[in-house]
Amino acid sequence: MKGYVNNIKPYDVLSHDIWGMDQAEKEKCLKLDWNESTIPPSPNVYNRLKDLAQRGDFYQWYPCTHNLKLITDISRYMNVDKKNIQVFASSDVLQEYVVRCWIKREDNVLIVWPTYDNFRATAEFAGANIYYSLTQDLRFDARQLQKDIESSKPQMVYICNPNNPTGEQIDKNIIEDIVKKNKSVLFLIDEAYAEFSGKTVADLVDKYENLLVSRTFSKAFALANFRIGYLISSDSNIEMVSRVRNAKNITTFSQEAAIAALEDLEYMESHVRDVKIAREFFIGELKSVPNILDVYPSETNFVLIRLKSAGLKQKFLCFMKENNIYIRDLRQNVLLEHFVRITIGSLEQMKKVSKIIKEFCSLYHEGSSI
Amino acid sequence: MKGYVNNIKPYDVLSHDIWGMDQAEKEKCLKLDWNESTIPPSPNVYNRLKDLAQRGDFYQWYPCTHNLKLITDISRYMNVDKKNIQVFASSDVLQEYVVRCWIKREDNVLIVWPTYDNFRATAEFAGANIYYSLTQDLRFDARQLQKDIESSKPQMVYICNPNNPTGEQIDKNIIEDIVKKNKSVLFLIDEAYAEFSGKTVADLVDKYENLLVSRTFSKAFALANFRIGYLISSDSNIEMVSRVRNAKNITTFSQEAAIAALEDLEYMESHVRDVKIAREFFIGELKSVPNILDVYPSETNFVLIRLKSAGLKQKFLCFMKENNIYIRDLRQNVLLEHFVRITIGSLEQMKKVSKIIKEFCSLYHEGSSI
Structure with missing residues (x-):
């Protein structure tokens, strides 16, 4: 052990x-x-899953590994090219693969805190040293984060935006500024709640190789049970994580639930x-x-x-x-x-x-x- | 990267x-x-999933994290105590967690080869050095394996039994002998096809702390699409892997499909x-x-x-x-x-x-x- x-x-x-x-x-x-x-x-999800349960001629087969229909539909929804998208069996699983690709033992990871705790646990299990960037009044402070980046020299920074549990949204230009200023640091922006804020930095992934954006169907799309998350990043980052990703692990029920939800925006x-x-x-x-x-x-x-x-x-x-x-x-x-x-x-x-x-x-x- | x-x-x-x-x-x-x-x-699976699709009052919720009903049913099926069992969203995912718990960069991993390739990929992505134990005629050779253990000094040995793609079953006493002889080496015995051979080493996990047994619902139970695997090992190993495991990641459809399949052995x-x-x-x-x-x-x-x-x-x-x-x-x-x-x-x-x-x-x- x-x-x-x-x-x-x-x-x-x-x-x-x-x-x-x-x-x-x-x-x-x-x-x-x-x-x-x-x-x-959406009722569209129920109709789709009832059809699947009725048919069920695929139960004994491994699910479709390409996930192409789902990626195409996400591409349309997010207005981001297909080559910049990869899907995972939850955004927690996405985080595991991000860590497997980019974090090694004794790397430093900086977390804007307090926040969703899963990334901390995943990075820590990989042997990373965890640092926290925080403020006394629970409000995000860009200057404090920049200072913390300079002192902790992290391989990766995790920011949940809007943040859980504070509910705060960081402005896009502030995120862009920090990402631009720290090219050697990888930024994972967890946008699990972005449908509620209506804001995203996903359109910046072609501009910044050091930007990863994580999204989910668990919140606004009401599909938490089906465990579907997706990553938006540069094509080379997507290619890298796709090498590590287990392509078999999204069930047909989950793929179709997400596809049906996207059909009823x-x-x-x-x-x-x-x-x-x-x-x-x-x-x-x-x-x-x-x-x-x-x-x-x-x-x-x-x-x-x-x-x-x-x-x-x-x-x-x-x-x-x-x-x-x-x-x-x-x-x-x-x-x-x-x-x-x-x-x-x-x-x-x-x-x-x-x-x-x-x-x-x-x-x-x-x-x-x- | x-x-x-x-x-x-x-x-x-x-x-x-x-x-x-x-x-x-x-x-x-x-x-x-x-x-x-x-x-x-089994038709029991279809009936269960049709009911779930009809009801669907849980779609927006994260799945049950305890998986207690499923673990209880597996315990009865395998005749192994509940404390010796943990479930995962596929045996591929199980392998990822085993690697996260027990393999670190530059560890040596020995694979009885040729075999299912996923463990090689998973361990290699974690930075392990991969060694192979093989014979010219594709038949398992216990003396050769012992020699290869002694020369490669692995942290872990992966044996698929019966083996894919050779179809060969290694005798239980041979496995026990090797596990007993090499107490400092962890053995992962992948029994994906054990329902077809009718043989298992799962009952040995209380006796040997260095034994992990992996099973799946993908083969004889015809549930490949639902991605359910389980690990059988000592209670302390199960406790360890449960600390790392993401408990949210088995959908209700998958949990119930496995439960329904176990009801119709x-x-x-x-x-x-x-x-x-x-x-x-x-x-x-x-x-x-x-x-x-x-x-x-x-x-x-x-x-x-x-x-x-x-x-x-x-x-x-x-x-x-x-x-x-x-x-x-x-x-x-x-x-x-x-x-x-x-x-x-x-x-x-x-x-x-x-x-x-x-x-x-x-x-x-x-x-x-x-």
Whole structure:
């Protein structure tokens, strides 16, 4: 065994209570803990998968290895050439292959933090030294990042944009500036939530050889279960990662689910519009409650909330769970001990959630014994 | 980029013509190139997946991360404790995690060869030095392997048993003997075809900490499309690999397909019986044709065939393809330039194939101008 592996903290997927429930229990719950879509994907996906399940003459065969139809459809959706795209069985798997291609033991990796933890775990398992670029108020600071790049001399920098769990979007010109300034550093920009911000740096990949952009069907397209991610980068980077990639590993059900979702962009776009309306309503509601929590602005399908104390946060989590609302406790992260993250659903769903939060706030208003 | 990665030969998945065909073309074809099942999986799988496609209330959620039902069912099937089992999104993915746990750059890896090429590619991409243990006549030789272990001092030895593409089964006591004799070496025994041989070393994992056994649902269970593999090893090895494993990456469709297949073992067992009957019939038929090919004994769902010349092999492949039969050309492997591999299907299917091969043999009998 590699000695260092034993000491590494795995990427902890935390509780996933909903899969242990029976159907009746499940239907009572609102799952707002993993930033999944709170509504199902396009009906087009259901029609496609019902057809596949009916036919099923391919079950015993390995899936199509070229993934050409899916790549062609992504190319049209992203307005990026096919040669600049490769698909993977999730963006987590994409990260594993990126690490296998470009990170070796004792390389330095810089992570703009706090953020999604999977890349840290993947790079650390490969033996990389992890450095963090962070600010006290949780807001991105380009000058701080440049300083951290200069001092840590990383092989790769990971930036989630918009960021999870802060919800913040970094401007495209700021990203471009940093990528341009540090040509010897590879930048992995994780755009898992980009459909909600409407912004991307994917069109820059032909200009900068040191830019990798990761995307997913798990969020706005509501296909988390099917595990489809894709990488956008220069043709030579795509060629490199394709040499390492296992081409057999995307099931036909998953390939077709993604293809069917791309055929109904209007459905996804309408969901994104709904989430934005619900998010602004929800943030507005929480700002009006007694001063026991802060809610952060967000360009994603979730909001970051700070409770006034760690004890209050525990009570908040329990109260939400008693009301069948599952949200994410960010306790794993030392900086975020007082924080929770709540996924944004439809306006109707968020009205319900804000009503319950207000009930909690009236029970535990500032000054009450908590 | 890691300098050495550029020079590595990827695991080449070769042509996969069938996915480019329309339905009518597909139905005319017999796909005998990837050792998949030539019949669909149990009707229980179809019923389960139709239900799931109908329900689909989980599409937008990440899959269950514990995989507990599947592990419990595998535990019953393999008669191995749950703590000794972990599941992966294919046995190729399993190999990636094994390499991430136990192989570092410049480690030596010994591969009993010729064999399935994915482990070579995966270990090589991790920077391992690859050594091969082989014999001239393609038959396994335990003394040769022991010599090769002593000279190459590997961190890990990969043995596919029964082996692909030779079809040979190594006796359990021979495996146990080598594993016992080389306690500092980790042995990965790939039992992808073990349902066809009916033999396993999985019950030895509690006895030997240096034994990893890999299994799959892709072959006898006819679920290649769903990408499910599992590892059987000591509880501490399972715990280690579980720290690295991404728990989200097995879709619900895949988990449920495997669970449904395990609920109908009789179907799988009946398929295995049919394949064995068809295999012995097929081998017998080929032995009776003019002396232009040799067929090897096999304890799997495929047979290895040697043509008398490379030119004859090319003609043979073309003839088979003209008759809509897809078989595997083993030209990638320098030792196997004259060889092809043919998957075994039902007796009816193999009667058809042997009839066509006999036609070929009568056209190109020994001495004819080829």
